[in-house]
């Protein structure tokens with residue numbers, strides 16, 4: 001056959017509900033070489049739950065469709081009536097035999113089992129005569145081989161009698177750009193897994209734990225900065241953008257991580273920190289010395305002198321980390337700007353050489369196989385040239401050395417920043433076009449007003465594009481201990497009402513700069529919040545540990561590692577170490593983070609109770625809920641459906657996604673008391689509970705009474721309904 005694959009077929013069964021009848025992917029060497037990334041398997045199956053056998057067939061993923069356009073896409077489950085929805089699991093044994101018989105050497109990465117306890121086997125759908133096609137490009141791209149495999153059978157699948165989420169539309173297409181409905185996972189490398197037991201998480205640690213991502217249904221990971229750095233600001237002070245910091249590993253480790261990720265069809269993105277460098281970066285060292293090439297790489301300004309002849313900074317601008325944004329340099333006899341810490345001098349993007357140097361950084365990592373970037377601190381890239389003072393914000397009670405005391409009209413969200421974002425988008429798009437495969441993407445980090453946040457996507461009409469998506473941080477700020485359901489609903493709807501329809505939403509609950517959601521809103525509410533972000537339209541972003549409901553760790557003031565709070569009050573509120581403590585893998589020493597060396601931050605004392613191993617064991621768990629959520633995200637209603645978000649009691653949030661006669665409804669009581677609700681406006685009589693929070697007494701697979709829905713404290717339900 002001319003095939004020399006040591007490939008990993010990746011087989012998973014998906015619901016027979018619309019877009020995803022059966023999905024299979026081959027990921028392997030040939031795909032890497034051909035840059036197609038993913039091979040797809042189309043399956044034609046006959047289902048026989050009632051009446052005569054009926055066909056439904058289709059194909060997922062674009063690379064193969066490109067080569068075999070005549071093979072119908074699985075855009076709808078033709079002829080499959082609601083009662084024929086269900087699971088189909090290809091027998092991997094049979095599939096294996098077929099592939100091995102064809103000289104293809106492979107190993108099953110992921111197997112799903114139709115006898116999974118979450119699938120009530122009320123009906124059985126016997127699917128026979130599956131017919132698959134795999135189309136492979138030759139590595140050198142000269143040849144196109146089409147290989148037809150007949151898979152002799154499909155295992156019996158369990159059928160949900162109430163399986164009603166069938167996409168019966170005939171037209172319309174979904175944009176299959178990989179990132180648009182993906183589940184992203186934020187790996188804070190230093191705290192993820194310490195492979196060499198030196199107390200600091202590292203890249204090899206991420207490699208060791210790499211199967212956690214596909215196991216959890218994650219499509220893409222992004223790493224906190226792993227570049228060379230003195231790490232005064234935990235790696236956000238970069239001293240060499242094109243090398244790996246030895247504390248995190250080597251370039252070879254990173255290459256291996258990239259390879260291993262791609263072998264699992266997992267995208268991997270890096271943190272791009274363009275606003276500033278470390279003061280130890282050679283560019284800054286040379287700039288201080290006045291070396292010609294680097295003289296204007298940073299923002300240098302002469303001092304002002306007051307009436308008594310005292311040297312003063314050029315204006316009143318403040319650093320995000322408080323006090324003046326200007327520091328004096330004795331050698332240059334000038335002030336330099338730092339919107340963050342004095343050891344993080346701001347680059348001067350008005351200098352074309354800086355733009356060029358940073359473009360090179362992007363291209364360098366793209367050439368290493370990186371799939372995109374988080375763009376750090378984007379609002380701060382440009383400042384207005386006139387250096388005018390900023391006006392006071394008049395926020396009550398904010399001391400005048402705090403960043404919030406000024407209205408940042410000259411130092412944030414400048415028009416040139418948006419232009420630069422468009423240029424970076426063009427750079428990535430043309431790289432993707434040239435190198436084929438998939439879109440390399442930009443995700444922007446911007447804490448700003450809703451209007452300015454939206455501008456990072458591009459112009460409203462899409463004539464100029466910026467970030468593929470900009471993180472939606474509004475829930476990070478709005479989902480607090482004291483927030484009512486109404487407050488959270490307002491926050492979500494503010495986003496949905498403002499995002500131009502051509503752009504893609506994202507949902508974030510916590511990150512390395514903000515306290516964890518389980519701590520802010522109570523550990524009992526983690527399932528409800530995970531459900532919320534999973535079923536809202538667009539991209540779902542998970543901060544490491546959120547899948548098990550990890551809470552903030554316990555840090556003493558003496559243990560503080562965060563420069564943001566050094567010599568400053570408000571430790572409990574502002575210190576970011578709390579949300580950065582090691583991932584809780586199991587109940588062994590240091591929660592399995594390492595083999596016993598003192599971790600850079602203490603492991604939370606809660607690890608015996610909350611850890612991944614335990615949550616994978618018997619009984620319900622947050623992790624199991626999380627996995628169910630990533631599974632249902634591919635449901636057509638969640639991909640395409642309209643969205644309604646409302647509060648139905650003081651502490652109960654309801655989200656309804658609807659598409660073509662079916663809907664998926666979240667009811668989430670985040671309060672401490674039981675409530676009885678009438679949700680009949682949103683939940684039809686024909687319904688069943690698909691997923692429930694850990695403490696819910698409801699039964700999976702059974703209908704709720706929409707007129708009299710009793711919700712226990714912190715209970716959350718995902719209910720599937722047909723209209």
Ligand code: GLC
Pocket residue numbers: 233236237273340376377445512513
């Ligand atoms: C971003 C990072 C934060 C860092 C800051 C300065 O906001 O998320 O951790 O301190 O940039 O680089």
